[in-house]
Amino acid sequence: MEYFKSEVMEMCHREGLYQIDLLNGSKERITEREYWAAKKGQLALDKENADREAAGQTTKPTKFETDKAKLRRTIRQALSQATSFDEFSSLLLREGVTVKESRGRLSYLTPDRTKPITARKLGDDFDKAAVLALLTQNTRRAAEQTTAIPEYPHTQKERLREEKAAKTTPADNTLQRMVDREAKRAEGKGVGYDRWAAKHNLKQMAATVTAYQQYGFSSPEELDEACSASYTAMQESLAELKQVEKTLNGKKELQRQVLAYSKTRPVRDGLKQQKNAKAKAAYRQKHESDFIIADAAARYFKENGISKLPGYKALQAEIESLIQEKNSGYNDYRAKREEYRRLQTVKGNIDQILHRERKPVKRQEQER
Structure with missing residues (x-):
């Protein structure tokens, strides 16, 4: 197939025909129809500019798009x-x-x-x-542009030392779930894995106790209540975000219907100018596709109780406002989701440290 593509491209090049790159993807896929439309449009624009220049008028842009x-x-x-x-x-x-x-x-x-x-x-x-x-x-x-610029230039040795420190410094979210060593040994894990798990569990014990103290819990029951409250707050944030998305999608659909309906206005005005029923029927049949679009938009307006169509600029501003509200809502939901996951990790590790029986964890219905 690659051979035939290269042969076709070679034939087009030899005959001086317009061609596209068949072997590699095209950054701008210009069809033959678009190519000739641009050619004809450029010729018409050049002719119009020449006439305007001869008449002493201001010329239009010299490139046709x-x-x-x-x-x-x-x-x-x-x-x-x-x-x-x-x-x-x-x-x-x-x-x-x-x-x-x-x-x-x-x-x-x-x-x-x-x-x-x-x-x-x-x-x-x-x-x-x-x-x-x-x-x-x-x-x-x-x-990269917002990173702070050092006050004085560092030497090569200092720069390498800083890069090494950045690589070896643990991240802020080092809190992880502890490993059930007995279950892993039952699965057939070796001695090397068990040694790693022992070190890992010691680190996570220390990180869990630190997080437990930072939250200010005085008992595991308070931790359970905090997990439940965090889960409720996360679900409420998700419900609000879904409502904003639903409203935004409705506004976008309304904008699409308004644009489609306004585009058919000349055809609808032409129908009013027809004098008798026979002429109206012939006119409607001639512009059947436009009237199908107009009727569909009219049904949409009627079903949604829209009697007065909103202005395009007002609708556009409302959509942009909803997009900003959606972005802020998603950031709020993501922060509450991370907080809930962190509390669940602390709870799971505390239960493992105290050898408490774990309660079933609530699953998130839809993780975004």
């Missing part, structure tokens, strides 16, 4: 500023572009379209893997 080219430029601008996928989605929404994910693939919906454009049709730079990789790179670059 197709709709896909404009979309690529908008996505790249958002990617150059965003450090997370939610921020990336918010920046695109400000430009009227909605990004969706389905089955691990991204698609982009512009205000003038009812059907989204898949990342596969735009190029490899716009698929999910490339977008997430670039966002991770932006996050890492932002973190």
Whole structure:
């Protein structure tokens, strides 16, 4: 297959035909239709600018862009500023572009379209893997820029000493679950593993007692109550986050329906201008696809009790506000989830130290 691809590319090159790279992925996947549309658009723009220049008028931009080219430029601008996928989605929404994910693939919906454009049709730079990789790179670059700059330049020896200390210094979250050595020996673990487990358990005992004292517990029962309260707080935070996500999805769907309905306004106005029923029926049949979209949007508005359509800017501002609320809600949920897990680790280790019978641990319904 690779041989045939290279032969086709060689034939196209020899005949001077437009071609795409069949052997490697294309960063910007430009189809033949888009290529000729750009060519014709550029010729028309050059002709119009020449006429304007001859008439002494201001010329338009000298480079013609197709709709896909404009979309690529908008996505790249958002990617150059965003450090997370939610921020990336918010920046695109400000430009009227909605990004969706389905089955691990991204698609982009512009205000003038009812059907989204898949990342596969735009190029490899716009698929999910490339977008997430670039966002991770932006996050890492932002973190590097915020690190403190040393007041005086270090020598090579001091720099190596600091790097070694950073590698050997344990992380803040060193609290881990203790190992059940008897169960591991019953599974057939060797002497080497048992020695490691003994050292590991001693370290975790010390870390557990320190955490137990930092929390200020006076009895294991207080620890059990704290675990239950932490689990309840985590579930309440998760319920609030789900409600915000549900509201956000509803607003996005409303925005999509409003855009689709507003796009069919010229066709709906044309129907009112028809004089008799026969002309209206013929006009409606001619523009059947537009009326299907308009009727679907009207049903959506009626089912949701929407009598007055919201303005685009107000709806856009509301969506951005909900995205910020969702981000802060997720951060709150993640902090409470980590606190619950830490308390569960302390509880499990304390039970093992005191040889208490462990109670069944509540499972999180949905880990995010």
